[in-house]
Amino acid sequence: MPFANPLALLGFSSLIPIVILYLIKPKPRDIKIPSLMFILDMERKEQRYQTMLKKIVRDPLMIMQLLFLILLTLAMASPYYVAKETVRADHTAIILDASASMQAEHPSRFDRARDVATRFVSGKTSIILAKNVPVVALQEGSRSDATVALQHLKPCATTANIGDAILLAKSIIGAEKGAIVVISDFSNIDSDSIAASKMLANAAGIDVTYKQVGHDADNIGITYGKLERKGDGYGYTCNIKNYIDSKKTIPIKISRNGKKILSDSLTIAPHSNELFALSDLKPGATVVALQSGDSLAVDDRAYIAIPDVQKRRILFISENKNPPAKIALSSLPDTECTIVKPPVLPSFDDYDLVVIGYITKDSLLPGTFNDLASFVGSGRSLVVLASDDLGKIDTDNLLPVSISGMKGPAVLKTAIPTAFTKDIAFEDVSVNKHLISKSIDESIAVVVADDESPVLAYRKSGAGTVVYSGFGEGDPAWNDFHTRVDYPIFWRQIVDWMSGVREIDEYNVRTGRMYPLGAEQEVVTPTGTIVTDNLLFDDVGGYRIGDMDIAANLYNPKESDLSVPAMPEEVRNLEPDVVKTDVEKDLWSYLIILVIILAGFELYYLRARGEL
Amino acid sequence: MIDTDFFNQLNRFSLMVRKRVSSVYAGSRRSVLQGKGIEIVGYREYMPGDDIRTIDWRVYGRTDKLYIRKFEEEKNVTTHILLDSSKSMDFSSNGITKFDYAAMLACGFGYLVTRENEKFAISTFGENIDINPPKRGRGFLLHTIDKLNQIQLDGKTRFDHCTMQYEKMIRSKSIVIVISDFLTDLDSIRAGLYRLSANDLIIISVFDPAEYNLTIGGDVKLYDMETGEVRKTYISPKLKEEYRTLLDNHFGGIRETCMHIGADFLSFGTDVPIFDAFFEAVKAR
Structure with missing residues (x-):
């Protein structure tokens, strides 16, 4: 018989010590007890077959142990036959x-x-x-x-x-x-x-x-969903499609964090769509569940994840009273913006973000940038806006750029797209003057002027981030960025980015999306916990990466359509x-079963002898 | 070797006969049954069919009613002692063999009978029975003790065969005492006991304490003392348990048969003092 792993047959050498052990074991004692012999004879007459077997197998335990080792060795050698x-x-x-x-x-x-x-x-x-x-x-x-x-x-x-x-x-x-x-x-x-x-x-x-x-197959499913900020809360709109040939009324249950908060129903005409909207959704996990009992369950539920964002405290330092940048920051949700006029400044420890607006050479007291360096080093953020004297101020090497002068009009371009420059057309900003600057080592220039001067750049300093914005705090003599519709969006994105808050769409994804994690980490998925460095959202439901909750939904009208396209007959009946x-x-699996049975029998035998 | 020092301790005992006996010789043994005799034990009203010679006319004179006298039956009984001399009786774990112990019991009974001037016989049995005719007297007892001291233990026990042989020589109702380890087929024992059941039967089983409380374990080579057969086996705790159960069943079967035929069944280990064994045997009667 051929073996897949013939080296394992060396295991037969383990039989030698067993045999030696049995050979050198003490000789049986000579006993003369008449009653014992009499009773054993009596028992022998009753169990003639067993006695015959005992005569053949003098020591059943040894035979069992030898058989156990033989079968185990054979199983390890993986025998097979060809059929x-x-x-x-x-x-x-x-x-x-x-x-x-x-x-x-x-x-x-x-x-x-x-x-x-x-x-x-x-x-x-x-x-x-x-x-x-x-x-x-x-x-x-x-x-x-x-x-x-x-x-x-x-x-x-x-x-x-x-x-x-x-x-x-x-x-x-x-x-x-x-x-x-x-x-x-x-x-x-x-x-x-x-x-x-x-x-x-x-x-x-x-x-x-x-x-x-x-x-x-029949199906009614949620084929689209959109989550948008509305005031202090969020509004959710989804599209529910009826793929059935008849009109259906679907009960809908809405629950938040596992508790039912609302019930509703929706009547949908055959092969039609209906919109279903929810307003004022609060942070947490919300589930919209269609109770349709149709053929496909994965599109009957929409999972909504809204992060719980802590209020971000911003200190705006400026010689001006109410510059456009401060107005934009004050309008952001989940933020609290305080403006102060230098030189007397409050303690930075009470703030998450410090924005330095228009200042002159003498505005700040000596050592302020030293304090700001400690503030950034402790993991918080600083935004420095361009002003005329910025190049003359000792910033304690905190800025991501070194400033060498002032220059007139320029055309801007986005050098590196980032989360905070998304959907903002810097190319359309009309620049009247800008600071001539150069990126320092370890800084990233995001938007640059046509003379290669960084207009928007950032660098990591300690555990925090420093951003330089060459747009200033909103002076028409510099540029018209503050008059554009994407100005508040720019500030919202930069504050969210600096405070680690992502777009709401980052928390609500469609299945099939890959999510690089950078390094291997534990992720709780709807079906269990996995460890991965590249997460594929392949199930609908809630995911937890670190302390971030993400909801994944199908939202695919083509997958929800369960009609099967007509295919040629041979495709349906392919053999x-x-x-x-x-x-x-x-044969190894059968041998392992035999080994297990033998081990069980040996235990039973020892128990029958009263030794277990 | 049979030790006879204990005979003095037996002077306070008397073996009581339970069965109606009939003999031409008069003896002095007390009986628990009533019948023909001399000593009056009571009266009862005359019933048609009663022997008119037993009517007490003096009572009739006083009461005008017919009463008959009831006498304690007088008896004369021979004691037959059957002593197992098979090889299995040669076993000892504490100095005294089962045979020595059994022989002391047999001689003790012989001594009690001799004191009553009755006849007794001690016959040894194994594969065959060595029948000794019953006789009276101390000389016969001493001769019997001497003979038992000389006996060579040998062979197996054929209880049924031996009792069949012995039964032929019991001429009248007698006391029959069988002393053995009863390590033989239960059916053979039953048949033998039924055969002797017409007599006043006392069955005494003798065992060695080591036979009841097995202290051995593991691999052993067992020797059969009666046949010389050798057998290798493994003594496990379970086997010990089963052995004890089978042993209990075997002696339970003998006890049950004894109860059925009205015989006394007694069982003594060789570690029980001989006086205590006698006390137990006489108390049972």
């Missing part, structure tokens, strides 16, 4: 559609796809899970590997990129002879991409076949091409 079986002979790459629509029906389309996949398993099988990015679940595994891998696969709540999955399968098969089987409901697919991928695979000599699973071939059959 003729009807299987697919080549390397088969199975692509399983794992999109949200595959969760529809009972049993689900995915369960059916998995059952179909077991019939296509060959001697060498690779399995690819087609999500929005294809995932290799098994590469060149055996039949048993494939069977085990299939049992552990589950669908997700994303779209499926079958075209990319075919290309990945093609690269796994490589130059070998092989075939690709795509098992899907073929709803919401990019047929052009699939066709192109198939042609590429065919060109490489790889046959691509399709197997369709599933039938048309694997099979041949008779030699298949290696593992």
